[in-house]
Amino acid sequence: MDALSTANVEFCLDVFKELNYNHAGDNVFFSPLSLLYALSMILLGARGNSAGQMEKVLHFNHIVESSGPEFKGLAKCSQAGRIHSELGVLFSQINRSDSNYILSIANRLYGTKAMAFHEGKSVTVEMMYQTGKFKMALIEEPQMQVLELPYVNNTLGMIILLPVGTADIDQVEKQLNSKTFQEWTSPSSMVERDVEVHLPRFKLEITYELNSLLESLGMTDIFSRVRADLSGMSPGKGLFVSKVIHKSHVEVSEEGTEAAVATGDVLAVKRLPVRAQFLANRPFLLFIRHSHTNMILFCGKLASP
Template sequence: MKKWFIFVMCSFILLASIGNSPSKLPFGEPPADLKNVVDSNSAFALKLYSKLKAGNGNLFLSPYSISSALATVYAGARGNCERQISTALNFPDDQDKFHSAMLKIHQKLVEIDTRKGIELNVANGLWLQKGYEFNNSFLDLVNKNYDCFAAQVDFKTTYESEREKINSWIERQTKQKIRNALPAGILSSVTRLVILNAIYFKGDWANCFDKKNTVQESFLSSSGNSVIVPLMHQENVFRYGEQDNLQILELPYIGYDLSMLILLPVEQKDLTELEEKLNYDNLARWIKSLGDRTVEIHFPRFAIDYQISLKQSLSTLGMSDAFSATDADFTGMTLKQPLFMDAVEHSALIEVDEQGTVAAASSSVSFGCTAIIPPPLAKFRADHPFFFLIRDNHTGTILFLGRVVDPTN
């Protein structure tokens, strides 16, 4: 009888405020040895979003957290199962180079955690059935490239107690923001392995909003109904662009290592047209169009608490063998009893206000001279649905992404 394993991705991000110039933003392509993996992970992020967008309401997740946990799974996959995971997640075929690049991305995020005013914690964990024979080569690879916390546990007789311990570990890694990530009933006596990733981010806006300027105003939700929400306001120099009937605004966090990118349809309508255009090539083109501009911003306070099972979405993306008791091939993990994936769970939370952002589960130089007329003030009024993401400006890694269709929901 095949045994199964579960993995969970969690994310938390907390961000607040200070001030500086957009020209300090790091630009350009990610380092050459990381570009392929960053591009692939970003493409997967938007491909997964395209599967989830059909649902109603707000949406928020951490693609980086999901990719990190699934990268550990990829390390143990073989044969057609390995090929399916590679295709579905846009992972490169060369596993050695891929895992090495993921390590370098992780190390760059750890460097950001040392900056003043920033907290960024990424943690990976393995819970392994005591006495079950896992390949040393697999354990060595994930320890080397993902710095995995590993615990030998007894799922056979105390799986419910182990579930509570795992949830406690997630709570500690996310500063108590993600709770009960593994619901009761998800583990059983035949569980043999649980793989987890947790991410926590706390930082300040580079330019905070003054609470005195926040006003209760109307927001046209995707349902066509107007709801009253607190719209924050400020006028400052930001990286801003207009492309394809979109306004694109970048709100950096202190230190300019990370920023929130907001895509707002020019017309007051839902996100259908934007979401149809949303792919990696278009996103890269929109980001490249940004330049320094004085912008008058009206942006809502909002909060999203999002949980989802990703088993169906990942299967439809093409990695169905991994979930099959007869077709899964994880002989890279163990040569004992065959394993197959039973569940993929994701929890993410975000709160945005004048001081910054709380989320759980991520430059140009201008020369002036006389007689040049500055461009007119740009007005960015997010009083209707928008898409947003939080990215590492050094590598382009998408840490979090989501949409807001109703800030009151």
């Protein structure tokens, strides 16, 4: 599952950077895991160059390279099936029946049906205030605070990258890649401490049409009536993907973070700790991650709450 987690992070950051570039100044929110899962279904039927492009963009080629000889020896279609099956196992782990949450896949793949593009919605909100013990890192370059807010008995965690001091969100975005993300959020960097958290309530519901984004990453052939090779789905000619539509939704409120509030403030007062301040009054990046598998379920940027 480590290889899938790495592919998930790489693909997540690739898509984020493209969305952020194409929607400068706007809120950004999407689910890299649901996109991986949906596109892996197309990959099952892709062949030739179409399959090669998809594997590269989804970073599934690295899974093959890091796998043992038994996996590498499988045919391309069998490798895709194995990866898709492992993603299904991950979904089962993440969306267990005894969980206090439900992960819904909101994106679908359409053929030639036209869909309107919807911009992200923004609302005016008040700041929430909480105190408790949270995992937090202080990054020197760029100047940044990294905070993890746990949910549903630590099953999920919302990781926030907040620029501080003279740094701004652009500096964080420029240095953000899979390596720095792992470093910034590693157990050696994240230390549990008393923190006063000021966080805006916000609700995002954003829909994207992702054809041009995926093409810019290198997944071009599946959108071409002439070049697409989806012969694994149908022997007929001219089968191609017309549109990829993706919709994600998130709402953050006191109710959603109530489980993260640490009890025992009386003890904290007795030993008079110095509490760290986490004031999210400027644009920040957020990642909702499944703690057990390290898969990023959602990724976004709050530019205007």
